[in-house]
Amino acid sequence: MATPDFASFQKTFAGDIVTPEHPDYAKAIARWAINAERKAKIVAYVKNANDVALAIKYAQAEGLPIAIRGGGHSTMGGSSSENGLVIDLSRHLNTARIDPEQQLAYIGGGAVWATVDKAAIQHGLATVGGTVNHTGVGGLLLGGGFGWLTPAHGLTIDNLVQATIVAADGVAYTASETENPDLFWGIRGGGSNFGVLVEAVLKLHPQRRTVFAGPVIFKGDVFEEFMAVTKKWWESGVSDKEAIHEVFTVAPDGSGPCVVANFFYNGSEAEGRANFKEFYNLKPVVDLARELPYEELNGMQNALVEHGSGRYLKGSFFTKIDVESTRKAWDLAVKHCNSEHQGTLILEFVKQDKVNSVSPDAMAYTLRGGMNAVTTWVWQKNTPENLAFAHKAGKEVLEAISRGQQANATGNTASYGNYDHDTHVIGDENAGQSRARALFGKNYERLQVLKKKYDPNMIFDKWFVITPSS
Numbered sequence: 105m106a107t108p109d110f111a112s113f114q115k116t117f118a119g120d121i122v123t124p125e126h127p128d129y130a131k132a133i134a135r136w137a138i139n140a141e142r143k144a145k146i147v148a149y150v151k152n153a154n155d156v157a158l159a160i161k162y163a164q165a166e167g168l169p170i171a172i173r174g175g176g177h178s179t180m181g182g183s184s185s186e187n188g189l190v191i192d193l194s195r196h197l198n199t200a201r202i203d204p205e206q207q208l209a210y211i212g213g214g215a216v217w218a219t220v221d222k223a224a225i226q227h228g229l230a231t232v233g234g235t236v237n238h239t240g241v242g243g244l245l246l247g248g249g250f251g252w253l254t255p256a257h258g259l260t261i262d263n264l265v266q267a268t269i270v271a272a273d274g275v276a277y278t279a280s281e282t283e284n285p286d287l288f289w290g291i292r293g294g295g296s297n298f299g300v301l302v303e304a305v306l307k308l309h310p311q312r313r314t315v316f317a318g319p320v321i322f323k324g325d326v327f328e329e330f331m332a333v334t335k336k337w338w339e340s341g342v343s344d345k346e347a348i349h350e351v352f353t354v355a356p357d358g359s360g361p362c363v364v365a366n367f368f369y370n371g372s373e374a375e376g377r378a379n380f381k382e383f384y385n386l387k388p389v390v391d392l393a394r395e396l397p398y399e400e401l402n403g404m405q406n407a408l409v410e411h412g413s414g415r416y417l418k419g420s421f422f423t424k425i426d427v428e429s430t431r432k433a434w435d436l437a438v439k440h441c442n443s444e445h446q447g448t449l450i451l452e453f454v455k456q457d458k459v460n461s462v463s464p465d466a467m468a469y470t471l472r473g474g475m476n477a478v479t480t481w482v483w484q485k486n487t488p489e490n491l492a493f494a495h496k497a498g499k500e501v502l503e504a505i506s507r508g509q510q511a512n513a514t515g516n517t518a519s520y521g522n523y524d525h526d527t528h529v530i531g532d533e534n535a536g537q538s539r540a541r542a543l544f545g546k547n548y549e550r551l552q553v554l555k556k557k558y559d560p561n562m563i564f565d566k567w568f569v570i571t572p573s574s
Contacts, residue, residue, distance in 0.1 A: 113162045119151040119196055132192070135176045135184060136238075137415035138486045142184035144171070149195040156191055156300045157274035160563070163189040164272075170563050172300050174214050175240020179415045180525040182296075182566040183243075191300055193242065202227055207308040208265060213242045213301040220306075221399045230311035230398060232260045235349070236409050237402035242301045246291055247522040247567070248469050250476065252317070252368045252401060255344035255455035256309070261292040261469055262462055263307040271299035272559040290554040293469025293544075295521065295567040297551070298558040316369040316376025317401050318393030319351075324361030326386050327434075331427045333382045334453070338425060342455050345370040346379060352434035353448040354441045361438050367393050368401070414483040416494040419523025420502045421474030422451065422509050429508020433501045437479065440497035444490060445483050449501055452476040470545045471520060477505045478523045495526075521568055540568045549573070 114121055122132040123146055132147040145168060148159040163170045169188035176183045176194070184190065193214025200220045201210040204227040211220055218237035224230050232251040234244045249260020257263060266280040269291060277299070279288040290298055322330055334350065351364040365383060369376035373395035377384065384391075396404070430451070437447045452475055464470040479501040481494035521543050541548045548570070555562070556572035 109162070109165060113158060117148065117155055117158055119155045120149040122147040122149070133184065133190075134411070135178075135181075136409075136411050137177075137179040138412060139414045139416070139491050140176075140179050140181040140184055142171075142181055142186040142188075144185050144190045145187050146189045147173075147192050148189060149192045151196040153268065153270050153276040153302045156270040156302060157276070159189060159191050160270065160272065160274055160300075164561075164563060169565075171566055172242075172296050172564070174242035174301075175216050175238065175244075177236075177239045177243060178525065178566075179417060182525075193300070193302075194240070197302060200224070202229065202308070204229065209306045209308055211241050211304045211306060213303060215241045217241060217244070217402055218399075221402055224308055225311060225313065225398045227308075228310060228313065229308035231263050231306045231308050232257050233402055235402055236405055238406065238409075238411075241304065243295075244522060245304055245306075246293070246295045246301060248293055248471070248520060249522075250452065250454060250520070252315075252347055252454075253309070253311075253370075255342070255347060255458060256370070257307075258458040258462065259469065260306070261467060262459070264288075264292060264304060265307055266305040267291055267301060268303040269299040270302055272561065272563050276302065277558075286554060287558065289466075290468050290551055290558075292467035293521075293547075294551055294554070294570070296564050297555060297567065297570050299564065311398055312370065313398055314372070314395050315398055315401055316371060316373045316393060316395050317367060318396070318404055319390070320365045320367060320380075320383065320388045320393050321355075321390035322363045322365065322386055322388050324363065327363065327431065328427070329386055330363055330365075330383070331425065331430065333386065335425045335427075337380075337382065338453055342453075344455055344458065347455065348380075348453045350451045350453065351448050352430070352437060352450075354438055354446070356446075361434070362389075366405070414486050414490055414494070415481070416491065416498060417478055417480045417523060417525055418498045418502060418519075419476050419478040420506050420509075420519045421471070422477045422505060423474050424509065426505075426508035429505055432508075433477075433479075433504035436501050436504055437497070440493075440500070444485065445481055445493060445497065447479065447481045447494075447497055447501070449505070450476075450478045450480065452478070464545070465547060468544060468547050468551055470547050471543070476520050476523060477502065540570050543568050544570070 171185035171190045173183040173192040197212035197214040200223040217233040232253045347368045349366040355362045479498040483490045552573040555570040
């Protein structure tokens with residue numbers, strides 16, 4: 105039976121409230137990764153900042169843990185809450201409004217990147233979005249944000265102009281360089297530590313309507329030649345028009361190890377094929393790269409990353425091409441692939457000059473100077489054993505890569521926060537603190553001061569939780 109407080113909450117709440125008895129409950133707690141689903145007591149589909157404030161107030165009064173759901177892509181359950189309240193932005197705050205004259209996008213906190221890409225390109229514009237376009241804007245943005253346009257325009261947070269954040273006190277703060285600049289500094293890399301992102305305003309850039317992109321598959325026996333070509337391509341000085349995500353895995357048909365090069369060239373097909381000619385000389389067995397509409401670019405991997413499977417991913421940085429450690433990591437990934445688990449090692453070759461042009465103390469995000477290596481694991485049966493297997497396999501793969509690398513250029517031992525999905529396991533308070541300290545490096549103490557100001561009781565505790573200053 106509903107309590108008087110709950111009845112009052114429902115009465116004043118403009119959006120939709122779903123509880124376990126509701127026919128939409130299963131859909132409301134479903135997530136991209138089935139292992140990230142949790143049985144929430146309440147899912148609050150907020151319509152505006154006032155709804156967010158009401159949900160925060162009610163959850164605190166009832167002692168309910170809070171989660172924030174945008175795209176729902178966190179594999180570690182960061183957007184879910186067992187026996188808690190989920191502030192869900194995805195139903196009502198999911199639009200993107202484009203101002204072509206000012207070259208700005210006004211984006212709801214629950215929007216996905218497909219919405220932004222499609223809206224902006226109608227005006228010949230784009231911003232740095234996620235490479236899987238059903239990922240939420242908010243999570244990727246507040247954690248940093250790498251994309252195909254990073255070589256030209258930096259990280260997603262480097263393009264943030266303004267944000268509206270509802271903090272723990274229920275106040276909707278405008279954060280920009282001129283309004284609440286301390287909060288603006290903190291949210292750019294500080295994730296959900298300071299509140300709920302209701303709206304983000306992102307800089308847009310002129311973008312051609314078509315690009316050359318897609319997966320090109322090579323047999324595993326060309327590995328040495330493939331890495332030699334990669335090294336030559338990378339070290340010869342890549343432009344800000346190109347990037348490659350290299351995927352080392354087992355062919356889905358079971359025919360053996362393979363390497364998938366996901367090419368990107370911000371130009372025509374003729375220009376792209378000429379640019380990657382030496383890779384093509386290795387005679388790929390499948391070539392699906394083509395000139396495609398820009399708005400399809402960030403959706404070209406969607407068929408491989410649909411909702412409804414068990415998923416785990418974890419990343420590290422790499423700063424140099426080390427063939428031996430790449431081979432060892434790939435061999436381990438292949439070794440652990442089985443009838444239940446499909447695993448990959450991915451090296452993201454994305455030019456970093458634009459990223460590194462921003463000082464590490466310009467905002468909370470401090471990990472400038474390395475490229476991303478990430479291992480991904482997929483399985484179908486949602487069991488603790490399958491998740492534990494993926495954790496173990498992923499750890500072994502990344503340790504092999506790390507052994508072949510020098511310390512990344514920042515001197516920080518952390519990896520890209522959006523690729524570290526173990527951070528919520530804080531069973532040991534000190535372990536949780538050390539993860540946040542490693543991620544934020546020398547910026548951590550300044551973030552502690554902000555945490556005390558905007559979330560002193562740590563109600564936002566799902567992502568690299570910062571301990572408030574004393």
